[in-house]
Amino acid sequence: MTGTLTAMHTRTRSYHHGDLRAALLTRAEETLREKGPTALSLRELARDLGVSHAAPSRHFKDKQALLDALARVGFERLRETLEASQEDTGEAFAERLEAMFRAYVGFALDNPALLELMYALKHAPEASAELVEATRRWSELLERVIDEGQRRGEVRKGELERVGVPIFAALHGYAELAATGHLPPEVHEHGLDEVIAFTLRGCAPDGA
Amino acid sequence: MTGTLTAMHTRTRSYHHGDLRAALLTRAEETLREKGPTALSLRELARDLGVSHAAPSRHFKDKQALLDALARVGFERLRETLEASQEDTGEAFAERLEAMFRAYVGFALDNPALLELMYALKHAPEASAELVEATRRWSELLERVIDEGQRRGEVRKGELERVGVPIFAALHGYAELAATGHLPPEVHEHGLDEVIAFTLRGCAPDGA
DNA sequence: ATCGAATGTAGGCGTTGCCAACAATGCTGT
């Protein structure tokens, strides 16, 4: 009986997987991308990775816990993407803002299901706190850009949080609408350009 | 046996329910609001309404079909809300826009789970088309306001769709962020005011 | 009044999430 079992997977995989937790997250993201969050099943995940159906529970107490962790990964990747967007750009506010907008929307279009999961509302309470913190971590990047823009006199004065919220809203709103397919196709061409120009007007200093 | 069954629900409910479809949608919305979309179960819905577990299948071929229908209901209600918001308001663009923004955000805060469902991406393909159509139906209201604003010279010129997209984005983005709890608490007080002012600046005519 | 369509019921199938009991492995202190 043990013989047939070991024969089943000729893989050089011992009793312990090595890094099942990471493997679960990776595979979960693939499934999420391909078949949506409803289709995501812990047991299927386990089958795909060649472990037993209860193995995932050693790393995520819950299905929701795995989704929460997945959302965290998403925010971390988003932050990296946004950070990278600022590296090869000029110093002008308009340039920095545009780079960040394009990066955010690019991320949304590349990972629509993940984005939906990140901003879903049914996370576990304690994971929710972590996710708000994750949001704060990436929005700091945007706030840094705004703050610098204010210092350069290219952005109207005002508390960082209050100036930032409308920008945040326009950015996230367009990304979400584009990613979920709620924009008519003819918009995709220049829609983002319009949003960027609109945003720049919205936060330009008074006398400009 | 039949005796105990009839005794179980003393309700004056004959073999046929009357309007099970509507009852399912109503109850589903309650459950959605209270326990989230994952917790929504066709069988539990049937139990709540005192019908057999397979009865819902006569009205919705699928669980997804019910969710799709629920999203449609949501869009219809949103449209009514927005339409009503324009009735007791002045003619100035700023006034009309503000009324619509407050109505949309109010709807989002009152029905966060429903809003999430409405803009979710895993709808059935043919329901998806219907939902895009539903989106178009309510966004026409916004476009009407914009068009009137343009005629009054209070909104910059430009194709309706292109001027509308950034406004749509800012509006939906703020509503979603507020509804999903992704805004720091101190923002809720005046955040929407800021977004409205920002939006008005963003679509003001050039020479203003 | 009859017959077909619409609506609801009863039961079964495979899958799922979760739990408890058990097994193999890795680690740590002596």
Added chain:
DNA sequence: ACAGCATTGTTGGCAACGCCTACATTCGAT
């Protein structure tokens, strides 16, 4: 080196779920 313990994985079971098929009741058109 190795005993003991925590970690990680396995097996089996349970209740609930979505969906399917077959059957029952009711409604409505003719």
